[in-house]
Every structure is written in C-alpha cells, then in structure tokens.
Amino acid sequence: MTGLTHDERTLLAPVERAPILERTLDWAAINSGTGNLDGLAAMASRLADAFAVLPGEVSLVEPAPVEKVDATGQTHEVAHGRHLVVSVRPAARRRVILTGHMDTVYAKDHPFQTCDWLDDNTLHGPGTADMKGGLSLMLAGLEAYERGGPTLGYDVMINADEETGSLSSAPLIARLAEGKLAALTYEPALPGGIMARSRPGSGNYAAVITGKSAHAGRNPEDGRNAVVAASDLAMRLAAGKREGLSVNPARIEGGAPNNTVPDLAIVHFNIRPRTPELAEHARQMIEAAIAEVSVRHEVRIHLHGGVSRPPKQVGEKTEKLFGLVSQAAADLGQAMTWKDTGGVCDGNNIAACGVPVIDTMGACGGAIHSPDEFLLADSLDARAQLTALVMHRLDRHGVAR
Known part of the structure; x- marks a missing residue:
C-alpha cells in the first residue's frame, strides 16, 4: 500500500x-x-x-x-x-x-x-x-x-x-x-x-387498451379489437428506438375467447434513454404512438408509469x-x-x-x-x-x- x-x-x-x-x-x-x-x-x-x-x-x-x-x-x-x-x-x-x-x-x-x-x-x-x-x-x-x-x-x-x-x-x-x-x-x-x-435512465409503463367486444362470427365489424390495437402499439413503440434509446415491448396481456372480439389488452414496456433529451424524445414518441393507435383502431388507451430512474x-x-x-x-x-x-x-x-x-x-x-x-x-x-x-x-x- x-x-x-x-x-x-x-x-x-x-x-x-x-x-x-x-x-x-x-x-x-x-x-x-x-x-x-x-x-x-x-x-x-x-x-x-x-x-x-x-x-x-x-x-x-x-x-x-x-x-x-x-x-x-x-x-x-x-x-x-x-x-x-x-x-x-x-x-x-x-x-x-x-x-x-x-x-x-x-x-x-x-x-x-x-x-x-x-x-x-x-x-x-x-x-x-x-x-x-x-x-x-x-x-x-x-x-x-x-x-x-x-x-x-x-x-x-x-x-x-x-x-x-x-x-x-x-x-x-x-x-x-x-x-x-x-x-x-x-x-x-x-x-x-x-x-x-x-x-441510462429507465422507465416502465403499462398501456391499458379498452376496445369493444362483439361476436367474432356474427358481427365482428361492431367490435374494436384491443389485441390488434395492442400489437400495433407494440410495433410503433419498438420502431421508436434510436441511438441512445432502447424501447422494449415486453408483454401483452388480455384477450378473449376465440369467438369474441377482445375488448381489453395491456402492453407492458420499458424504455432506456441515455440522456434527458432522449427521455423527452421518448415521452413525445409514446404520446404520438398512443394517439395514432387510439384513432386508427377506435380504442381508448390509458398509460400508467413513467421514468423512475433518470439518466x-x-x-x-x-x-x-x-x-x-x-x-x-x-x-x-x-x-x-x-x-x-x-x-x-x-x-x-x-x-x-x-x-x-x-x-x-x-x-x-x-x-x-x-x-x-x-x-x-x-x-x-x-x-x-x-x-x-x-x-x-x-x-x-x-x-x-
């Protein structure tokens, strides 16, 4: 020593x-x-x-x-x-x-x-x-x-x-x-x-998607499929990754029997922004993805969570x-x-x-x-x-x- x-x-x-x-x-x-x-x-x-x-x-x-x-x-x-x-x-x-x-x-x-x-x-x-x-x-x-x-x-x-x-x-x-x-x-x-x-920072989220149930054979057009909306949201979130920002859609829960249009799905995902600027970019990207999916699939989406570990x-x-x-x-x-x-x-x-x-x-x-x-x-x-x-x-x- x-x-x-x-x-x-x-x-x-x-x-x-x-x-x-x-x-x-x-x-x-x-x-x-x-x-x-x-x-x-x-x-x-x-x-x-x-x-x-x-x-x-x-x-x-x-x-x-x-x-x-x-x-x-x-x-x-x-x-x-x-x-x-x-x-x-x-x-x-x-x-x-x-x-x-x-x-x-x-x-x-x-x-x-x-x-x-x-x-x-x-x-x-x-x-x-x-x-x-x-x-x-x-x-x-x-x-x-x-x-x-x-x-x-x-x-x-x-x-x-x-x-x-x-x-x-x-x-x-x-x-x-x-x-x-x-x-x-x-x-x-x-x-x-x-x-x-x-x-990096870390944020964990759960996006609760509410659609509308309907009979899968008799009147599926009257339903609003929450699982399809959840899949779309997961893909849009995954596409939001960039240098210094990882986005990981980790789990989709929900669904319904095969003969029913599902009216509930939950997308759980994590983000890892390297800088505060990327954390803000991620926030805007998530908001935009939720807005677009809500309109396209005529569903309601409620987001829980946020960045609990700042960069x-x-x-x-x-x-x-x-x-x-x-x-x-x-x-x-x-x-x-x-x-x-x-x-x-x-x-x-x-x-x-x-x-x-x-x-x-x-x-x-x-x-x-x-x-x-x-x-x-x-x-x-x-x-x-x-x-x-x-x-x-x-x-x-x-x-x-």
Whole structure:
C-alpha cells in the first residue's frame, strides 16, 4: 500500500476479511426477494442490529405507496418492506449518503437459496455480490472510519425495493440525498473491478387498451379489437428506438375467447434513454404512438408509469469524486477504471438530485441476477478498506483533494 499516511495505515489495519465474510454468509442465508415481506422484515431486523454499532440513530421507514396494473387493467397497491436508515452526526456541516439494498431478485420459491464455494476465493450464492457482501463491507468500512476521529456526518439508507425500481423508496432517497457532499452506493463492481460511470435512465409503463367486444362470427365489424390495437402499439413503440434509446415491448396481456372480439389488452414496456433529451424524445414518441393507435383502431388507451430512474449524467463534481476514489484505490494497490454501463440503480436517483455519486463501491463478483451469481471473497476486506479511506479523505479534504 503506497501513498498512505501513517494515520491512514493505522485506520485501515484492523479491517479483516473473516467477520465481513461471516456476516455476508449469514445475510445471504435469508431470502429477501423484493416480494418476500417476511424475509425482508427478517433482513431489516438483522441489518438494524448490525448497523447499531455505528454512533447514530437507526430507524425503519415505512414504504411510500406504489400502484401496479394487474391483468384486468385495474390498479392495486403493491406491498413493500420497510427501509433502513442510519443517521450519524446529523448536525454536521458536511454530510455524505451511503446507499444499498436489502432485497434480491430471488423469490421465496426460487430454487437458488444456498451458498457454496467454487474455489477458495469464489463464493457462489444468492445476493452475495448483489449486494449482501456490499452491505457487509460498507459496515466494516464505516466501523474503521469511525476509529479515526471523524467529523463528517452521513446517512446510510438500505432500501427494500431497489431490484424493482425503488418506487417505494424514491422519495426517501431524494430527501436524504439533498445537500449531501457526495454519495457512495454499494452495487457490485463490474467484472475486473471496473466501476460504472454514466448510466441510462429507465422507465416502465403499462398501456391499458379498452376496445369493444362483439361476436367474432356474427358481427365482428361492431367490435374494436384491443389485441390488434395492442400489437400495433407494440410495433410503433419498438420502431421508436434510436441511438441512445432502447424501447422494449415486453408483454401483452388480455384477450378473449376465440369467438369474441377482445375488448381489453395491456402492453407492458420499458424504455432506456441515455440522456434527458432522449427521455423527452421518448415521452413525445409514446404520446404520438398512443394517439395514432387510439384513432386508427377506435380504442381508448390509458398509460400508467413513467421514468423512475433518470439518466445518470457525469459532471465535473462526479469526475472529481471518481478521482478521489481511484487515487484511494491506487494507494491501496487496487487497480480501478470506470466505463459507461447499461444498467440502472439508486445512483441514477441520487445523481438527479445534483449529488456526485460513485455507485459501484460494493463487492467484486459476477453473474448477478442469475443462479450463477458469485462473490470474490478477497474483495470484501479490500473494498471495506477503500470505503474507510474514501470517507477519511472526504472528511479531511472534501471531494477535490
């Protein structure tokens, strides 16, 4: 470790892999799929106990209401787990936000539920990289930082719905991000330890199409076929893609028996705009497609949803924050680069608040969102040291060192 001061070496010396790994294994054994409310409650309780070692107030925040369109075209509220918040030195003049998520993509009935070792360094298990290992090393890094006479204040926010878009935690993220000096988010690093730079935005939609039923043989001309209109809409949406904007019609629901003209269909689709300008272009394209299909097929279309993850842009402040993080990594002997990526996360929401964010501070691993997910154990203590050092240097020097 070159480039470290004596105080920094002393700060980092107590960080050990074993307790971080033990905690990761314990947390990975709890199924906390976004829809598993009992599992999320158990995970939140375990996290609250663990993060109570920090000198701050631990609280569980109720989720904001979220509605979803069902197969009948009706909206209903979707239940979510509570979100964990730890507030340390809330009166400090300079404050940081650190975020992560307790939920995973693996439902309670998913076959991938246990961990095993592929080799001495590769832990195969659900949520190990995304992101229970990241949460564990975040805590270890903050514990180390607290031993160095800290003055920086910070909030830790661990939500229960990141994997489905953070809809019930978005207001909480925006409130906690306001006025922060910087943000660190513990998504897993990309293969090879590469950090994510800019990210596109993401929007999820459901277009509910109401036509008119009729007998398919006796008087089909009196009907207005919602499935045909849905197909037309899906094709028009797909044709709206362009450089920097993907449009994915993902599912069509609805229909009727073969002898009936169907009067209901629902088109579910996702957009990924790379810039705010492309997000606006997508909005206009969607509105135009809906208007054209409504007139052509004489149907009514009601659109639900919107862009919940704004495009994550990289400005001067974020460049400076990456410079601080990458220099800290270099001083620790951890090679680091960053590149643009296609995924989205809570870093999108934080960046939209004008706060510089590095959102891949978590563990190294791979194959996330699949039964092959794995964690590299040697990244646990390495990334915990990185967290402690970054927090220490933010405290001493601010973002621009």
